[in-house]
Amino acid sequence: MAFIVLSYLWPFNAHAPLLPRQRAAKSVLHEDFRESIMVRMKIAAAAFAAGTLLALPAGAQEKPKELVVGVATFLSGPASVFGVPGKNAADLFFDEINAKGGILGVPVKPVYVDEGAGTNQLISEYRRVVQDQGAQVMLGAISSGSCNALAPVAEDLKVVNVMWDCGTQTIFEEGKWKYSVRTGGHAGSEMMATLLYLMKVKPDFKTVAVVNQDYAWGRESWALLSAGLKALKPDVKIVAELFPKFGAPDFSTEITRLSALRPDVVISTSWGGDLDTFVQQAAARGLLKQSTFVLPLAESSLERLGAVLPEGVIVGSRGDHYFLHPKYKNSAEMQAFVKAYKAKTGVYPIYPTFHMNQAVTGLVKAYEKAGAAAGGKWPSKEQVIAAFEGLEFKSLTGTITIRSDHQGLEDQMLGTTKRVPEYPFAVYDKMALYPGKLVTTPLGEKSLDWFAKVKPELGSDKSIETFDYTK
């Protein structure tokens, strides 16, 4: 009885044809409960055995009816400021792909999983989407904590896992993951570009303070920045290292301390609501005019902050992402995307949407490459992940190359804010575009060690391009 109830209610076997619900109900009436259980167990055992047998050959397969792609993203909690734009963008990209006939002719069906439910819940949801809904590819995730937790799960499940947004450099520096790949840069490349840009536009600073969120990203990004600062500018003094609680509603005390210390440079890798709150409260108290602010994630807050952010603040976007990218703002793809995104959400796209574009484009290209290698047949998961190695593809804002360690090389762009009449919020000026190859930790090295021995000459490399704001 309890079993029947459970099998009726159990939501995790939507694709299991083993339990015809109508018959299950009847069997209670006919009191052949035990018998039906036995029958079903036999069917199940047979199906299970057949399933394992089918899964054995790792080569090319028949085309499936649809390609289920699971997307782990924040739909709740403070990080949904990135997660929801990421999802909105993914919807647009998948619609576009399906309108063109899908990947290798197979339509894509995205399934979303909420990262905000907590890591343990995320892991079980991730498993459910792979094992129950039959996802062949997972895009996961935003938080470094999630990526760290999901990488071994993806190995276990043998599913292609595209890390679409998380930044921790340790994933591929400290671990080897066969099934995971990252279609973007990492904290190392982002922070190196930030340091080089700061040295370029404000070479004469002597004191630095940091205000980062108190969690892995805030701590790790500061560890890299401070190691790089010591190597590039040994005489610089770090006057305050503040790590307010993640999601803190009030930064008064931190701002008072900074006002009293008067550092030349204030760095904060904060984002989302925390960054907005901090910048607002600091701006109201004149702190933004007193020190040079370096905000490597501020691109995602520019539109919201509107008139709050003055000119002269150093801003970045975890890569080369920017809807007014000096090289690509007039490209047909970019204009179409900005238009479609603005029509859907009412705001301009921010960096997670570009990260999503890289992940989806990379996935399509990897499938095409693997499909070609398999002679036009549907490639296996192993063939897809192998196709990622050495893959080079164009995204909305540049070119991404995937290294043999599955780490992506992504260009990095920083700028200084400027106020212009065309937009009611600050835009990038004095931009510098750093090639991914230049600022990404070399293969086989660890970012912290590489930062500790970086030379200032790196910042004057010829491959760096610069741009000013143009209408």
Place this chain on the structure above:
Amino acid sequence: MILLAALDGLAYGSLIFLVAVGLSLIFGVLGVLNIAHGSFYAIGAYVAASAVLAAAGMGLPTWLAFPLFLISAILVGVVVGGTVEALLLRRVYRKEEVLQLLVTFAVFMILEDAQKVIFGTQPLFANAPMNWLGTIEVFGIFYTNYQLVLIPLVALAVLVGLRTFLRRTSFGRAIVAVTQDREAAMAMGIDATRVYLITFIIGASLAALGGALSSSTTSLTPGIGSGMIVLSFAVAATAGLGRIEGAAVAALMIGLGRSAAVYFAPEFDVLIPYLIMVVVLLIKPEGLFTTLQTRKV
């Protein structure tokens, strides 16, 4: 240095006080620990921010924001708080304590998602009122008048207002009477149901007012309510549940403790409120302010 820390703690402590005093009042009268209290704070903040932005969009003057704060707080208190009390809580007063707690827990979960659906997930803020009030220089450091003067003044007004209301008005006295002896009060002709409803609305409005005031300095994101609720628990428990003046002192203690921690032991700033709460509960479980001659609400 210590003085500067004290100035920072003031605004923060005042905000916590507004939320905690509402929680304390509700517990004192209804005997229910309202877990959804943080949601009232969050909704108050969202409604106020939306109202201020809408007013600015219509080209209305900035000072209108301040009456708007009050209006949205009362609106949230009456609409959301009133509904919760009349529709849900009223049915469980005679049931086990755990069921009362869980009703408010369920309301908390529903309201958390309702906020997301109604107000979206993008950070929202309306900082015009803060900037409109300008800054003041103290020892060479700029403070906003909004945080240093306005918020503490509102908190003080609420404190004095509540005391006067409970002691000098007949309805306030009715509330006190119901708290002390429900049966006797009812026998004297006091409508306990009405007292419960209005107390809950007042408490919810206070939380919403705290939220409304914070909407000018803080970006509103999903989840702001769940952090606030534990903090206001800490204040209410430290003070002794149901104690208004005690809540003011405890909120100030926690606000100052946190700022002091940022100066002297930044590693422990988040721990301070909970540590204070544990220590006080262990030594004096009824709260710090029971032997003082403060009246129980």
Place this chain on the structure above:
Amino acid sequence: MSRQIVIGAGLLIALVVFPLLSPWSTVILTVALCEGLAALGILVLLRAGQVSFGHGLYFAFSAYVVAFMATARFGHEVLLLVPIATAASGLLAALIGLFIVRYRAIFFGMLNLAISMVFFSLLEKLFSITGGADGKRVPRPTLAGMTLERESFEFWMFYITLALCVVAALFVARYLLSPGGKALEAIKSNETRLEYLGVSSRKVLFGAYLLSGLLAGLGGAIIALVSGHVTPELAYWVRSGEFVFIAILGGAGGVAGPFLGALMFQIIRGYAAVYAPETWHAVLGVMLLIIIFFAPTGLYGLIAGKKRAAKPPAAVERAGAGQ
């Protein structure tokens, strides 16, 4: 009592059979069982009329003990990790229990909440030791000396957990019938009278608190092993609230209740995650309200209640047939 056995046995059979048909649900079922264990601990305290909004503390504590030991490759074996971590949680519960049993009702609940929030903040703050908010990875340990692949590891972990749950449920059922357990009900109804009988209510409550800490610890240790990752979120007050939620959802009437509740919780959550991924909190909240208002005895009460209603006519019939 017999009803309890029928419900328990029915649930058990369902749980034994189900993973064979639906192999991918083993992890989710194991997670449900772990939450059921913690809720069983809550149920013990509920018998004494006490509500803890802080049992996430013991859940998270043993999960972190497992994480630290497994990372250090110290006792990298399920059969060692689970008992050690559970015992560690028990020790912590004993220490905290020493003073917490002096408090009742709202103070008991608040103090538990405060202590668990101190632990939560420490886990988040001590980044270099605990990994901060991102938590720690738990490498998969050996099981009885064998290094297992994921699938078989999950399979065996589920049946081990199920067996442990049965043992725990039977033990708690016996305990609740013992003098110590009966005294718990007396604490709820009339503590003074209990003291007059010469029974120390603190000692009685201490026993219950220790047991509830052990149960939550057992659940936490296993959840760390099967999900392979621990985060401070395990100690957050919302998680503790969920345990109380599950205990009430399942019904406090019998030891099968918390497990029924935990299964139902996962089922609702599973549906909500598929059909309403952005509002699954609200779905759970509405469900909770429905249970409180329309079925205050929980799922267990619903099932047991129906049987009670169905039984008398049957008994009469049989009596009639006997004549």
